[in-house]
Amino acid sequence: MATASTIFRAQGLGKTYRTGEVEVRALHGVDLQIAAGEFVVLLGPSGSGKSTLLNILGGLDVPSGGEVWFADHRLTGASEAELTTYRREHVGFVFQFYNLIPSLTVRENVALVTDIAENPMPVDEAIDLVGLTPRRDHFPAQLSGGEQQRVAIARAIAKRPQVLLCDEPTGALDYQTGKLVLEVIARINRELGTTAVVITHNAAIAGMADTVIHLGDGTVQRIERNAHKISPSELSW
Numbered sequence: 001m002a003t004a005s006t007i008f009r010a011q012g013l014g015k016t017y018r019t020g021e022v023e024v025r026a027l028h029g030v031d032l033q034i035a036a037g038e039f040v041v042l043l044g045p046s047g048s049g050k051s052t053l054l055n056i057l058g059g060l061d062v063p064s065g066g067e068v069w070f071a072d073h074r075l076t077g078a079s080e081a082e083l084t085t086y087r088r089e090h091v092g093f094v095f096q097f098y099n100l101i102p103s104l105t106v107r108e109n110v111a112l113v114t115d116i117a118e119n120p121m122p123v124d125e126a127i128d129l130v131g132l133t134p135r136r137d138h139f140p141a142q143l144s145g146g147e148q149q150r151v152a153i154a155r156a157i158a159k160r161p162q163v164l165l166c167d168e169p170t171g172a173l174d175y176q177t178g179k180l181v182l183e184v185i186a187r188i189n190r191e192l193g194t195t196a197v198v199i200t201h202n203a204a205i206a207g208m209a210d211t212v213i214h215l216g217d218g219t220v221q222r223i224e225r226n227a228h229k230i231s232p233s234e235l236s237w
């Protein structure tokens with residue numbers, strides 16, 4: 001049963017990719033609920049359907065069957081224009097690679113979003129939340145990978161989205177830098193109440209989540225709730 005605080009709900013969700021004669025069943029029979037404000041980790045081996053699920057939740061892809069809802073918006077059956085509005089108003093994305101504009105400074109990269117958002121936070125506030133105030137006038141090439149990822153997070157949250165969807169945000173980073181980035185995501189979740197869904201291959205990261213959704217072969221194999229969350233700085237792998 002969905003409750004008032006359910007932000008995502010999926011029922012019987014399936015996705016089949018067809019390329020010529022070849023069919024790949026990336027997801028099938030996925031049922032899940034995510035409550036507003038939760039920190040969710042999507043865990044599973046390569047090819048288990050994690051990115052497909054995240055992309056459907058974020059309105060970047062559409063399922064082949066089943067239903068998916070964001071609060072009281074039904075995403076299944078929404079037009080391309082409706083999905084674009086949904087993404088613009090409600091969703092912040094963070095990917096493995098940062099996709100920053102090289103010729104713009106940190107502030108300018110974040111301002112690209114705040115200039116067009118309806119109720120953005122001030123650019124400097126977003127930069128402060130990710131701990132990059134001293135670097136705000138630098139260009140991406142002058143920053144480390146972890147710092148560039150933190151700019152990408154500032155850009156994603158500056159429009160005050162209800163959800164932050166992160167696909168392998170630490171995939172290109174070393175251990176210590178990855179932890180710093182996870183700490184920033186945990187801080188956004190805690191301080192702004194933004195629902196966070198983070199994909200990882202790394203089972204150790206699951207300890208920082210409220211809820212861990214284990215995917216395997218395109219299905220939800222297990223949903224686990226952590227009674228005690230571990231801070232990213234205490235995780236080790």
Ligand SMILES: Nc1ncnc2c1ncn2[C@@H]1O[C@H](COP(=O)(O)OP(=O)(O)OP(=O)(O)O)[C@@H](O)[C@H]1O
Nearest residue numbers: 017019024026044045046047048049050051052053
């Ligand atoms: N556009 C596509 N066309 C055809 N098959 C696809 C497409 N996107 C994904 N797939 C297939 O769907 C399955 C699930 O892919 P998905 O990227 O969701 O897995 P994943 O768990 O995120 O994997 P990884 O951890 O390697 O990123 C895989 O078998 C993949 O090859």
